[in-house]
Amino acid sequence: MTNHDPHVQELLTLKIIAETLNQSNDLTLMLGTVLEKLLELTGLQAGWIFLTDRRMNYERVADRGLPPGLLHDNKAPMCSGTCWCLDRFWDNRLNNAVNILNCKRLEDAVSRGWGDTQGITHHATVPLRSGDRKFGVLNVASPFKTHFSNEELALLQAVAFQIGSAVDRMRLYAAERRRAELFARLGDYSRSLGMAVSAGTEPGRLSELALRLVGEHFEWPFAALLETTGDELILQAVHAQGRTTLPYARLPLQAANWLREAARARRPAVATPEQASELAGRRELRGLAPARLSIAQAVPIPLAGLAPGSMLVIGNDAMGRAEEPVDNEVLEALAEHIAMAFESARLEEHRRELARLAERNRLARDLHDSVCQMLFSLSMTAKGVESLLKGSQPDAALQSVGDMQALSQSALKEMRALIMQLRPAGLEAGLVTALQVYGEKLKLRVHAEVTDVCELPRHVEEALWRIGQEALNNVSKHAGTADAMVSLRIEARQAVLKIADQGRGIAKKKRPAEGAPSFGMATMRERAEALGGRFALASVYRGGTTVEAAIPLPANE
Template sequence: MTEDPRVKELFTLKTIAETLNQSNDLPVMLNTVLEKLLELTGLSAGWVYIIDGYLQYECVADYNLPPGLLHKDKLPMRCESCWCMDRYWDRRLNNAVNILHCKRLENAVEYNWGDTNGITHHATVPLGSGDRQFGLLNVAAPGKSHFSEEELALLQAVAFQIGSAIERMRLYTAEQLRAEQFARLGQFSRALGAATGAAMETEALSALIVTLIKEHLDWPFAALIQASPNGNYILRAVHGNDRTETPNSRLRFPDKHWIREVSREGHPAAASNEEVAQLSELEGIRMLLPSSLLAAAAVSIPLVNASGGILLIGYDQADKSSSRENREVIEALAEHVALAIDSSLLERNRRELALVEERNRLARDLHDSVSQMLFSLSMTAKGVESLLADNQQDKALASIRDIQSLSQDAQKEMRTLIMQLRPAGLEAGLLSALQNYGNKLGLQVHTQAAGIRELPRPVVEALWRIGQEALNNVLKHAGTSEAAVTLVLNSMTAVLRISDKGIGITKKQRLAAASISLGLATMKERTEALGGQFTLTSKYRNGTTIEVFIPLTP
């Protein structure tokens, strides 16, 4: 190769650029680049520090270190500060510097750690990209105490290349982390959605949320804090030190406390070390706050929902709280948590309304059937009294027979309503219970089953209520005394079909019924509350079929 310095410099930069593009592993890349750089420049030793913060550094690459710096597994490269790092932290090291006394080499000589191979000084070059700095590149050679301006310029150009490569790798790693975190968030959301399909009490839901955060996102600490109307806060649930607690204790914060500020201002905020340490003073958190968290950081996020709560997340590494990727994930997490809490609250309200509607329906049925029969019994009994007073024995006996018939009808109607209130007989199985219920209505019910598996109790009760309503509709509207009930089960679904061969209904009647029929609306609501699908098909004079499809957890 030509000895022209300019050509050698361009060749060196080209070789370094090619080397930087061959790996996405930072230590491997830096070690390879360092070796190439020393080979091309005729220097003998070098090392690279990546610096994350004050006194937070790591020697990630080195080549041909003298024995004095290899002492006790490179202990001199891992302990204490040095003059070049002090200048780096003081922001006084912005360009390649021509020779610095090396405290690490001087210590090796002073404490007899080993030979320094004649190396007493080194050149130091900051590694950066734009206004961001990542660390230091140090190079040296035995007896070399001066670098020319051309050599420093070349080292500076190489440092810019290395800094850009580090920035690229960090962006790549951050994007990978972001993708992984959002994948975990998806798993968290699915697990939370599966568990909260049914209404849950606040305490149980809060404990589930913080436990799933640890399970799927692997953050060491999570807490749910709810604002109360009097301006105080309630600690609903905490997960830390590998256990979950639901203290439900009241928390009182001063006006300027950082958690109160987050709640008031309505946007996420990172806590300082001092603010994280304040958490250890709170009852209910003290025993669950990991000791590693006190040297790290935490982030609090307001929950935009009916509870007005705060989600508190603790990190085991201080830099995570300021990471853009983590902040995006944690803000999305807060949205999922707020939605789950609101959905659970709405589900509880829906069920309460359904109970009220069920009671109202039973009240109407009692009024329309049993109440009228009892009124007839009362009036007939009064008539018997008059007939007996007038010695009209034959007419009195006929009225008593009417009383017996009315009382039997009232008793039958009352038993039907009681059965609707309490699903007795489900112990023998859903199909058997529906068959018995149909028989008591005077229907001949044919049952058929396909597949075997245990159904969750909420699913069994929902299918039971839907089956009851469907059989009632057969009795009242189908004009037939026969019905068929089919239950198909597999690992993923449960399908219940109730069909008859009655008079059926026209499309116009079906549309009208869908808008005014409380029974059809209730069946559909029960199905959709379990994430299922309700279908009614019917043809005039060709029967009606109701099909309920319920997804199941494997």
């Protein structure tokens, strides 16, 4: 180092280094530029920087002025093996700038004939740190230099603190940016999973769907849903290598103690690199997991809709890079979204079961109020005919037989109407056709209009059929007109059904109070909203009524 105005030179060096550290957010570029400036200002010839997060896992992120012996085979001596400076760093014995260390890499270059070291045999080593966090080492050297003064070491120590603080700042920035990106992906994931649940995905397929969507929205090479039962782990679903499978393989819980501890304590856990590698190499996961994992994490899934002990496990391979695990808050939020999806699917299944029970009760009431009453009247009339025939009153008996025939026809008509509600005849020919037929049964003239209609999913078609059926019933009962218009169109990935009439409309004083809709209208709205759709009713007194229901279609329709 130069001896002219040493204090001024030191301040100038620190000033230039600080300015350089603030010029880029690219860590590798920034470290290379800073190292070059440091050598230029101090008059040293060679320098290199290692970043490391654990023993034997390090990366040479910058170097300048290396002698030919260290440039051998595309700088192979700088990328593999160990050395005394890193060993001391990993053993927590390197806390300050060290005056001189013999360099094992330089000695290997000489002993193995890799090339000239240009008189460089020693180097100074300084730990890179920020507070209690350590990131790696800075090494500097010059030919035939075997001693650094205390002033030189103090300057190198100050520069190393600046570099360590910059590394810390940039890593925190990168972590926050990555965290924000993961939460944005989580929002997209939640929407996709919610739409699938609303579209009626069966709970039995939800594990596969949840993992497939994890693979689509995140870049993790491995993800799995596990369930702990006794002393075993059951693999419910696995996503790896671009495909999702349902292996239901069993893994001894003792084979992964960190997973057992996560399941017992019900809190997130991070595997050591050795544990992650062992998990990937398990025989039970052969063909299901990547051949190599260096990072693995587990997060418990809340109990809603899932068995106790369920967990989400993700894995990654850093490929030698220093990479932090995924933020626990992101994983816990992801697990909560998965739990909510299972709970929503369970509640949806219960809602459908209640709807089926309500439908059965309604049909039972209709049967009792119409068909059963008519059959009872038919039975009583038949007894009366028997008495009339015994009493030799043929004319009265014939009249009663006519009444019996009328009652049986009415009962048959009512029964057909109820059967139509259960399984509409002609639905295979299309929704609009079925509604036309149903309207004709109600003595309505139904005018149909169809626009850009494709084959609808069964659950969407059935919901629109029920809504249209109720709307036509209302036209028949209340509109005071025999004309109705039915239209079906596809727009913006949704099926839109509209039933309209030009009848008397709904008088304002007869409209249901807000928040207390009529049973029929509430049923139509519930059917639409249960599938993620919307329902609207518009009525003008003496100007007609329009009912519109829109239900989203799955992406593959």
